[in-house]
Amino acid sequence: MCSFPGCKRKVFVAGYCNVCQSKYCKQHRLPEKHNCSGLNQYKEQLRSKHQATLKEHQCINSKIDDIGL
Secondary structure, three states, X not given: OOOXXXXXXXXXXXXXXXXXXXXXXOOXXXXXXXXXXXXXXXXXXXXXXXXXXXXXXXXXHHHHHHOOO
16 A cells, blocks of 8 residues: 555555655655655755766856867
8 A cells, every 4th residue: 555644545566765665656656746754865865976977067168168169
Protein backbone atom coordinates (compact mmCIF):
# COMPACT_ATOMS: atom_id res chain seq x y z
CA MET A 1 0.00 0.00 0.00
CA CYS A 2 1.03 3.60 -0.60
CA SER A 3 2.86 5.31 2.28
CA PHE A 4 1.13 8.65 1.63
CA PRO A 5 -1.26 9.43 4.53
CA GLY A 6 -4.82 8.48 3.62
CA CYS A 7 -3.94 6.84 0.30
CA LYS A 8 -4.99 3.19 -0.07
CA ARG A 9 -3.69 2.59 -3.61
CA LYS A 10 -1.44 -0.31 -4.58
CA VAL A 11 2.28 0.27 -5.04
CA PHE A 12 4.08 -0.64 -8.26
CA VAL A 13 7.78 -1.22 -8.94
CA ALA A 14 8.32 2.42 -9.98
CA GLY A 15 6.87 3.70 -6.70
CA TYR A 16 10.03 3.56 -4.57
CA CYS A 17 11.41 6.90 -3.34
CA ASN A 18 15.22 6.97 -3.26
CA VAL A 19 15.17 9.93 -0.88
CA CYS A 20 13.01 8.61 1.99
CA GLN A 21 13.09 4.90 1.04
CA SER A 22 9.30 4.58 1.20
CA LYS A 23 6.90 3.06 -1.32
CA TYR A 24 4.19 5.11 -3.03
CA CYS A 25 1.49 4.65 -5.64
CA LYS A 26 1.99 6.15 -9.09
CA GLN A 27 0.18 9.34 -8.06
CA HIS A 28 2.48 9.98 -5.05
CA ARG A 29 5.74 8.39 -6.31
CA LEU A 30 7.59 11.67 -6.98
CA PRO A 31 9.23 13.29 -3.91
CA GLU A 32 7.44 16.57 -4.65
CA LYS A 33 4.05 14.81 -4.68
CA HIS A 34 4.42 13.12 -1.28
CA ASN A 35 6.11 16.10 0.40
CA CYS A 36 9.29 14.13 0.97
CA SER A 37 10.90 15.35 4.18
CA GLY A 38 14.45 14.72 2.94
CA LEU A 39 14.09 16.31 -0.50
CA ASN A 40 15.82 19.64 0.26
CA GLN A 41 18.73 17.90 1.98
CA TYR A 42 19.02 15.43 -0.93
CA LYS A 43 19.08 18.27 -3.48
CA GLU A 44 21.77 20.05 -1.48
CA GLN A 45 23.89 16.87 -1.34
CA LEU A 46 23.61 16.49 -5.11
CA ARG A 47 24.44 20.16 -5.64
CA SER A 48 27.56 19.82 -3.46
CA LYS A 49 28.58 16.58 -5.14
CA HIS A 50 28.35 18.11 -8.61
CA GLN A 51 29.60 21.62 -7.77
CA ALA A 52 32.80 21.29 -9.82
CA THR A 53 30.88 20.20 -12.91
CA LEU A 54 28.37 23.00 -12.48
CA LYS A 55 31.21 25.53 -12.17
CA GLU A 56 32.95 24.13 -15.24
CA HIS A 57 29.82 24.44 -17.38
CA GLN A 58 28.79 27.84 -16.09
CA CYS A 59 28.66 30.44 -18.84
CA ILE A 60 30.70 33.52 -17.93
CA ASN A 61 32.09 36.39 -20.01
CA SER A 62 35.74 35.45 -19.56
CA LYS A 63 35.15 32.00 -21.06
CA ILE A 64 33.38 33.53 -24.03
CA ASP A 65 36.19 36.04 -24.52
CA ASP A 66 38.76 33.21 -24.36
CA ILE A 67 37.21 31.43 -27.35
CA GLY A 68 36.86 34.64 -29.37
CA LEU A 69 33.11 35.03 -29.67
